[in-house]
Amino acid sequence: MKKAERINDMILFLADKNSFNLKELMNRYTISKSTALRDVQSLEEIGLPIYSELGRYGKYQLLDTRIIAPGLFTEGEIYALYFALLTLKSYRSTPFKMEISTLELKYNQVLPAKLQQELLVMNKIISLEQINHSNTSLFLKDIVQGILRETVFTICYMKNQKQQSMTVQFVQLSSKFGQWYAKIWNLETRKIRVIRCDKIQELTETDIFEPRLLEELLKETTTFYQKDSFISFSIEVDEKGKDIFSKEHYPSMTIESYHENYLIKGQYHADEEDFITDYLLQFGQSVLQIEPLHLQKKISKRAIAIADYWQQL
Known part of the structure; x- marks a missing residue:
């Protein structure tokens, strides 16, 4: 058995255990004590929370045995999971303690060489569009x-x-x-x-x-956008406006075909009027009609203020 296959099987073997010793690994995989020690080191490098206790055959405790083993996934699922996790690069902060470099190390340790090589090539030929923000969410x-x-x-x-x-x-x-x-x-x-x-x-x-x-x-939350304090709006846009919407829109917004154009619908809170105004400004000359009228006037006023600012530069 190759090392990558053995490490993969060890993850499955240890998934429901709270502790193990070198003798178990030596007998199960017919390996020497030095090889078993190196395998334990590899398990630690891919993130298994292991700590050792003194003894002839070295007893080890697992601090957290909730392990997800790559061996439980098909080849296609491994590819999908890998690229899904890579999309986290677009976030400066996440709810998870995870680094992309750590993820790649784990894949290198437990995947067969063929899959490792194919992931390396796929990483070069597939590009994921990402929007990076400098804003950090600490909590x-x-x-x-x-x-x-x-x-x-x-x-x-x-x-x-x-x-x-x-x-x-x-x-x-x-x-x-x-x-x-x-x-x-x-x-x-x-x-x-x-x-x-x-x-x-x-x-x-x-x-x-x-x-x-x-x-x-x-x-x-299911009635969040149905309250009286929220203002409904609609904006008719052309094909270019549809593309702008596809690149950036928010959960309260939808788009649908409308005659030969498209109709964007949504709601916003009265306190968010400046935000929605700045958002709709980016549609520029793609906008064909806006309702309600007071939102249209607000956007027009904002556009004039921006034009005046540029003229004064």
Whole structure:
């Protein structure tokens, strides 16, 4: 058995164990003690949390046996997982403690040589479009854990260059174009809101409010864009506008065919009017019609201000 195959089988063998010793590995794989030691070192290098205890045949403890073994996946699935994980390069921060270099090392350690070579070639011939943001979200892991544990937090949040304090329960975490967003339940206003995760300055657990069940809050999100405080809009665009929409749009927006053109529909909160104005400006002369009228006037006013600014440069 080749080393790569042996390491792969060891991962499966250890998946449901809390501890093992060198003698087990030596007997199972008919290898010497020195080879077993080198294999244990390889397991540590690919991320298995192992620590050793003194003894003739060396007892090892596994700190976390929740292991996902490559041997459980088909060749096509391994390719798909590899490139899916590479898309995380577009994020400056993620909810997971993971480095792309560590991922590649693990693949090199456990995959057969043929698959290693093919992944290397595929990495050269397949290009993934990525949008890199310089914004760092410091609390993504805390947010995910807070959602799962139904934890209430007090957060300090930057809005319009001013710091605000809110008591919230996180409900959902989503990403768009390299940027992380969270749906929160504000326990003071008793409303669902969407905030940018990189704007969170501080996050502290609190018990001043009783948390709500996650299932209840998820139901609240289904009517999030149906509340009276949200404003509906529609914008008719041409083919070029459709391409712009495809490259960048947000969860509250949809697009559909409309006569010979396309109709973009969506909703925004009254506080987000400046944001939606700047977003729609990028469609330029692709825009054929905008409703409601006050949004059209807002965009026109913003376009004139930008034109005046450029003339003064």
